[in-house]
Amino acid sequence: MVKRREFIKRSLLGTAGFAIGGLGFSARSYANILGSNDRINISVVGLGKRQPSGWGAMGSKYVNIICKLKKQLNIQIISLCDVDEDLFPLNNKMVSDKTGITPKNEWDMRHVLDDKEVDVVFFATPNHWHALGHIWACQAGKHIWDEKPLGHNIREGRLMIEAAHKYNRIVQVGQYRRAVPNAQAAMKLLHEGGIGDVYMAKVFNYKRRPSFGFALDSEPPKSLHYDMWLGPAAFQKYNEKKLHYNFHFHWNTGNGDIANHGVHQLDLGRWGLNENEHPISVYSDGGIFGWKPNECSQETPDTQSAIFKYADGKILQFEDMGHYTNGVGSLNTRIGIIFYGTEGYLEFDYHSAWRAYKKDEKEPFDKREIQDPSRQDLLITNFIEAVRLNDKNKLFCNIIDGHYSSTLCHLANISYRLGRNLKFVGEHEKFSDDDDANLMLFREYRMPYKLPNI
Template identity: 55%
Template sequence: MTQRRDFIKKSLIGGTGLAIGGIGFSAKSYASIIGSNDRINVAVIGIKGRGVSHINAWCDLKNSHNVRLKTLCDVDEQFFDPRAKTVLEKTGIKPLTEWDMRKVLEDKEIDAVSFATPNHWHALGTIWACQAGKHVYVEKPSSHNIWEGRKMIEASRKYNVRVQVGFQNRSIPNVMEAMKFLHDGGIGEVNIARGLCIKPRDSFGIAKDSTPPSTLHYNRWLGPAPYRAYNEKRGHYNWHWFWDTGNGDTGNQGPHQFDVARWGLNKNEHPVSIFSSGGIYGIDPSECAQETPNTQISIAKYQDGKILEFETRGRYSNSEAGLGIKVGNIFYGNDGYLEIDGDTWKAYRKQEKEPFAGSKAASNEVASLTGSSNTEHFVNFLDAIKSGKHETLHCDIREGHYSSAVPFLANISYRLGRELKFMGDYEKFANDLEADTMLSRVYRHPYIVPTEV
């Protein structure tokens, strides 16, 4: 069944030697297999926000895993000095800094890159890196839309490089234990998975278009997105709340819990139907530029009738379940239910009030996904590079694509205001050309995700 669902990948026949984004160097998988004792040279692309966790992780692994953080790259040069200082203090080595990722990819000493850019750059950056023979760690969601995710899978396979998606839960021991418990029938057959993203966010306001800061290479920041005049409210972090660059909180924090939900359901496929509804509540639209909903309920159904339910609640709210979950998951089975909050889980049998199974004490290393380097997932990426095997990855790009696709489908349903039927084998909607146009996007020259990677 899995082979049939992945028939799209079988068109990945081709050689090397393609020009990468028109920048004039050939693809060589010189980094595809690295000896167990060799140093791995890494570059971080996108060094604000989540990029700080990437920097900390690679620095923390310098001695234990022979990692050198060689280069920091960001289109906003204001972050170069403070981030380079961090690396120097942690490792004793001052990294190079570069605003143009293409120059980073030209460096044949770089074995791997980790992307913490805005979502709209994930796919093109990853594909360029694959073509350059670099292994890739890319943040969630794996891409900005479903079509891009498929192209990323093709690029990983064609150039034989490892691509790990930053779904860190996949490498947290207690979460892995909870998934095994579910898959082994701990609460019977699991029928419904519920994901929660309860993150109250206040208005970030509104501003007039203006001139970009002198430190920002704004045209490159836009990249594949349509051209818009610079606006400070659409930039750092706020890019999440605009469709051209982000995917709202359903596609921001949400993918982590969509991934755990799909994992718990043991679904290695796309849903067959999706419905999502919501809106912007509690914020005056005339006083905030946000486009994406802050409140959204999504329901995905699989071929066998099992349901993945997800709620994005961006206003003031209570938590849910016995663990007081605000960002987490609940699974409902024939014989009970299971709650996961961070790396803590508890299982309840039928109507009993006390858990009959649960996690060990929480690890001190596992903090919030944004406040910790979570080195386990980065270590797994390094191990996969050295093994030379995609299957060694805890969240290979194919796995990340399936989990990212569900919130993408939910957002399409939300924007169109109706339930959608999806044909997962073809990654197309059933007799719905309007919805099909939203599986990809119109790219801005020359930042075009290629049909043939």
């Protein structure tokens, strides 16, 4: 094993730091220099719990992939963090079996961030923890993999960008299709005028989500540090149907399926339209149609549509359906995008297959139908290479791209909850003459949790 270099740079960050509750962290940052042969030590924060349907456990997926890439990339998981200590044994065994090393276990992420041996943090926490964990990690001198969406709201996303910039951190956002060669080829064709001027992208997220049920509030299990799980979110009594993967479908902790699965397709749609800015207007509508209130505790819509308009007139449409439906187009696309241009159209499927057509022609003039290798493997490899080179420009999905795509989800949800069309001033990231909408750009943090000054 190659010996790791000594940490040689230390600097104080002033008074902003980790002081929360009884754990008083000093406001100290350190930066390590990594050479091409240095091992990169990783901590995965947020392990998740796999649901009977197979959903969830994103953190455990990262544990598996990082272990698989250990030799190839000279990386090692040295610690795992989750507020539910019941999740440690299975993940510890995975790391030990695949790498021969038993990781440290922490239920409080601040202990991970204070560990000078940790170079990189993979965050797979619920959405309401994304911003605070990210900013703490920036202050602690860690490089960061952020799970989408970037923040629980729009203002958090902007603060996360400011923190990454101030502390000069390499940050990759988990929009993994940006790493796929098939997707890159499709975007190249679109941007080079292969179907003329692309004026609209229609995004489909037809992914059946059966009810996860309903339960009465109860006492949390002893293995769960419930107050830490809530963190900055408003207090709510423990309910087994509102944790783990189900956090996505409650406004206090998640942002619905549009920001869970739909954000991947929205990111590709925005990429294909070549829109590197915010839209100027949004309208979203929908509802819960699959079950009665006493059958499921879900609050976010199971059916949602949204339309975004950009300053140059381009349109991005989104349609989410959590129930039974056919796909669309020649690829029978249930999850994907159709791009419309002045000279033709391009169908892009979830598995990164695509076909491009000229005008009314029945046969595609270009296509990719062989599935690419693992998307997450490719994006993680790209991230580690960018960390080694200390070069943000190498990232397939930097924090700015993550923010633009995540903001689409937040804008749609604000419009849906208010029930009206909204005008957005992207330069200031505020709504035009709409106090109610502007109040939804941020949230009150539950004490003693608070965002440090950036």
